Amino acid sequence: MSEKKRLVVIPSQYLGETSRFKPGHGAFIRDGKIYAERLGILHVNGSYMNVIPLKGRYSPIVNDFVIGIVIEPLQSSWMVDINAPYPALLHTEEVPWDIEFGETARFLNAGDAVMAKVLMVDEAKRIQITLNDRNLCKIRGGHLIDVEPSKVPRIIGKQGSMIALLKKYTRCRIFVGQNGRVWLDGPDHGIAQVVRVIRLIEDEALRFGLTNRVEELLKKEAKDVEYYEKR
Amino acid sequence: MKNDKKLINEEGRRLDGRRFDELRPIRIEAGVLHRADGSCYLEWGGNKIIAAVYGPREAIPKHTQNPLKAIVNARYNMAAFSVEDRKRPGPDRRSVEISKVISEALENVILTEQFPRTMINVNIEVLDAEAGTRCAGLTAAGVALADAGIPMVDIPVACAAGKINGQVVLDLGKEEDNYGDADLPVAIAPRTDEILLLQMDGHLTLDEFEQAFELAHKGCLYVSELQKKALLEKYASIAEEVS
Numbered sequence: 001m002s003e004k005k006r007l008v009v010i011p012s013q014y015l016g017e018t019s020r021f022k023p024g025h026g027a028f029i030r031d032g033k034i035y036a037e038r039l040g041i042l043h044v045n046g047s048y049m050n051v052i053p054l055k056g057r058y059s060p061i062v063n064d065f066v067i068g069i070v071i072e073p074l075q076s077s078w079m080v081d082i083n084a085p086y087p088a089l090l091h092t093e094e095v096p097w098d099i100e101f102g103e104t105a106r107f108l109n110a111g112d113a114v115m116a117k118v119l120m121v122d123e124a125k126r127i128q129i130t131l132n133d134r135n136l137c138k139i140r141g142g143h144l145i146d147v148e149p150s151k152v153p154r155i156i157g158k159q160g161s162m163i164a165l166l167k168k169y170t171r172c173r174i175f176v177g178q179n180g181r182v183w184l185d186g187p188d189h190g191i192a193q194v195v196r197v198i199r200l201i202e203d204e205a206l207r208f209g210l211t212n213r214v215e216e217l218l219k220k221e222a223k224d225v226e227y228y229e230k231r
Numbered sequence: 232m233k234n235d236k237k238l239i240n241e242e243g244r245r246l247d248g249r250r251f252d253e254l255r256p257i258r259i260e261a262g263v264l265h266r267a268d269g270s271c272y273l274e275w276g277g278n279k280i281i282a283a284v285y286g287p288r289e290a291i292p293k294h295t296q297n298p299l300k301a302i303v304n305a306r307y308n309m310a311a312f313s314v315e316d317r318k319r320p321g322p323d324r325r326s327v328e329i330s331k332v333i334s335e336a337l338e339n340v341i342l343t344e345q346f347p348r349t350m351i352n353v354n355i356e357v358l359d360a361e362a363g364t365r366c367a368g369l370t371a372a373g374v375a376l377a378d379a380g381i382p383m384v385d386i387p388v389a390c391a392a393g394k395i396n397g398q399v400v401l402d403l404g405k406e407e408d409n410y411g412d413a414d415l416p417v418a419i420a421p422r423t424d425e426i427l428l429l430q431m432d433g434h435l436t437l438d439e440f441e442q443a444f445e446l447a448h449k450g451c452l453y454v455s456e457l458q459k460k461a462l463l464e465k466y467a468s469i470a471e472e473v474s
Contacts, residue, residue: 037382056380
C-alpha cells in the first residue's frame with residue numbers, strides 16, 4: 001500500500017471520463033462521465049474507478065462467511081437475519097443434521113445464532129445460506145458484537161494478519177463474519193481487550209500501518225497484565 | 232393576500248437586514264445519531280432539523296414491496312414545541328403532504344433499482360420552525376442519505392424564493408412568509424439541474440415566477456456546496472488525521 005492520501009468521495013462527485021476509465025463498484029456513468037454513487041473512498045484499479053463504501057448495509061456475496069440470527073423456523077427451513085437488507089433462507093438440506101419435516105424448531109429456534117456461508121444470491125436478491133462447510137455450526141456461548149460491515153476487511157487484516165494478532169495476544173477464539181458480526185469466546189479480560197481493539201480499528205480504519213499500531217498496543221497491554229500478575 | 236405590513240425598507244433591506252438575494256445563515260452537520268444508519272443536523276436561520284435514515288431494509292407491510300425497486304418513505308414531523316402555539320402532535324394534512332412530496336423528490340435521486348423489495352425510511356424531525364422547513368428538511372434528508380451510504384445519482388437540495396411587498400426575494404423568513412405575497416419552494420438535483428420539487432403558494436406573474444425560480448436555483452446551488460462541505464468535513468477529516 002502506497003503512503004498517499006485516501007480520497008473521500010461523496011455521491012455525484014465527478015471521477016473521470018469514460019474515454020480513460022471504466023466505472024467499477026459504486027460508480028455510474030452519465031453522459032460519458034463517471035460519477036461516484038455513494039459515500040466512500042476512491043480506489044483506482046487499472047482503468048476501473050471503484051468507490052469502496054465507508055458506510056452502508058452489508059450486501060451478500062456468494063461464499064462469504066457470515067453470522068446469522070434465526071428469525072423464525074419454518075416447516076422445512078429457517079429465516080435467518082444476516083444483517084443484509086433481506087432475510088436469508090437456510091434449508092434443512094443445508095444443515096448437517098437429519099431433520100424430519102416440521103421439526104426444524106428442535107434444532108434451531110428464533111434467536112439462535114449460526115455461523116454460515118452464503119450459498120446463493122439471485123437477481124431478485126433472494127439469499128440462501130448453508131451450514132455445510134468446514135467449521136460452520138450453531139453458536140453456543142460466547143459474545144456477538146456488531147461492527148460496520150465496510151470495516152470488516154480492516155479487522156481481518158491482510159491475509160488475516162490483524163485477526164491472527166488479536167488471537168495471539170488475547171487467547172480468544174474469534175470469528176469475523178463478512179456481514180459485520182463478530183463472535184468472541186475466551187477469558188473475560190481477553191474479550192474486553194478484543195472489543196476495545198476492534199472499536200479502535202473501526203475508528204481508525206483509514207489509518208496506514210494500523211496493524212503495527214495495534215500490535216504495539218497489545219504488547220503494551222500484555223506487559224501490563226504480566227506486571228500485575230507478578231505482583 | 233394583500234397587506235400593508237412593511238417587510239422591506241427603502242434601502243432594500245429586509246426585516247432581518249438581509250438583501251433580496253441573501254440566505255439566512257446555514258449550518259449542516261452529518262452523522263449526528265448513533266442508532267440511525269445515517270443522519271444530519273441542520274440549522275437554517277431559526278429552523279432546527281434532524282434527519283435520520285434507516286435502511287435499505289425489508290419493506291413492511293409486505294404488500295408495499297416493489298419487486299423491482301426500493302420504496303422511499305419520508306416522514307416529515309413537526310415537534311409540538313417547534314412553533315409558537317403548541318402544535319398538536321401527530322401527522323396532519325400539511326405534514327402528510329410534505330412527507331409525500333419529499334418522498335417523491337428523494338425517490339428520483341436514489342438508485343432504488345439496486346434494492347428490490349426494500350424500503351428506505353427517512354425521518355425528518357422539525358425541532359424548531361421558522362419558515363421554509365420543507366426546504367430545510369429536504370436538504371437535511373439529502374445529507375442524511377449520503378451519510379447512510381445509500382447510492383444516489385445526486386444529493387438533493389432545496390431552497391425557497393418568494394415575493395414580499397411586490398419584490399421577489401430569496402429564502403423567506405417567518406414574517407415574510409406570513410405576510411408576504413408568494414412562496415416558491417424549489418428542490419433540484421444540483422449536478423443535472425433537474426427539478427425534484429416545485430410548489431407555489433400565492434400569486435406570481437410569469438416574469439416574477441422566472442425571477443423567483445432563478446433566485447431559488449442559485450440558492451440551491453449555494454446550499455448544495457454547504458451540504459458537500461459538511462459531508463467531506465465529517466469523513467475527509469477522518470481520512471486526513473489518519474494518513
